[in-house]
Amino acid sequence: MAGSTRERARSTSAHERTAPNGPPGLTPAEQSRFELEILVHLDVAYRVARRLLRDDHDAQDAVQDALLRAIRYFAGFRGANGRAWLLAIVRNTCRTRRRRDWLRMGVEFDESHHGDTDAVEPPERAAERSATGAAIERALADVAEPLREVIVLREVEGLSYKEIAAVINVPIGTVMSRLARARAQLERVLARAGEGVS
């Protein structure tokens, strides 16, 4: 328990340190550079956050958080790859949020908070999507997080191994092995769901 208390303290202060407060200042030149190099990847950032957090509302929240951080740290952006840079921030933001939610779980236990995505998604929206698509998305949501993020980045968003390595901050070899495990796990989940890729 001591460990989790320590972790709670650390994660809280880390959050507060990076929490958005006050308008971040970009010069007009930086503003247009930010729009061109970072903000064009907003859709990808939103989709990745959605798949990582499995919740639209949390995802939007996380993207906003991530953007405020990106704006604040934009001066430090030297790389050529704005997409990987933004996604790295989004991914870290999502991880911080999940950790925080975990630690809160003990205090904010509320049955209505624990339904799965399907219970909360408006029925009319769920019906809009195809059965296969829904099954695949459910299967994807069932894949363990470290594996889910690589498969989303690779298969859904089409990032190269090198980009994925930059986003999740691991060597390319690790990307490769995680991806192999992710695919194997996804195939198992799909097969179990009776929607196996035959």
Added chain:
Amino acid sequence: MNCAEIRPQLGAFVDDELQSSLRDAVEAHVARCEACARALSRHRLLGDELRAHVPREQAPAALRDWARAAVRGEARAPAIAALPAPRRVRPAWGRGGWLAAGFALAACMAVAVGVTQQLASRDVLARELVAAHVRAAVTGHVSDVISTDQHTVKPWFNGRLDYSPPVADFADAGFPLEGGRLDYVNDRAVAVLVYRRNRHPIDVFVWPARRGAPRLAPAARDGYQIERRLVAGMECWAVSDLNATELRAFMERYAQHFAPGH
């Protein structure tokens, strides 16, 4: 190379991420090994299925607008999505038995309580609406466009939403129009019309109705009244601290005004 060496490379082969010497080795192997060729096509299929079926959503317009404002340093810090509710906390698998146990308990409770999907989503919606109403009052951000003129308020939503909410002033009935704003509820940006009855603000949340949308009884929540009507193909939900009778009278007036033949 044998099958055991080839298999781990298949994914990277499909992704075109292998060095040419390895790529050639894999190619040569699958040409003569049926089992590995099957595994390879399974890899390909999985990728195809994912790309074909996982939706590539665009970021919601409200989020995009917020982002542009943030770049210019104009975004309010507590942003659109910062709704206090609903908070859904989900367990991450493999973080320990007590978490699994907690989740199992939650699942049991959900079943025991017997919450139907509709009731649950109604409660979530009611909570979101009340939260949005209260947040507007607390932050003082009640209206983005302040006008008692329906011909100012209605066009204001043009270009901000892909639909046009029914707007009229009911000052003659004691419900003057005060303005409108955008809010974010039910996973979408919605129009909010702001009316007032004496000192009580009334928020009317409007979004296009969907066929098959659940017909939900209005539910009071935390001392706030909620009234719902379908008006001109729109879901209209009024939230106020006004008493139930007056809020119902208001919504009847509102619905009647836009009823066909009026």
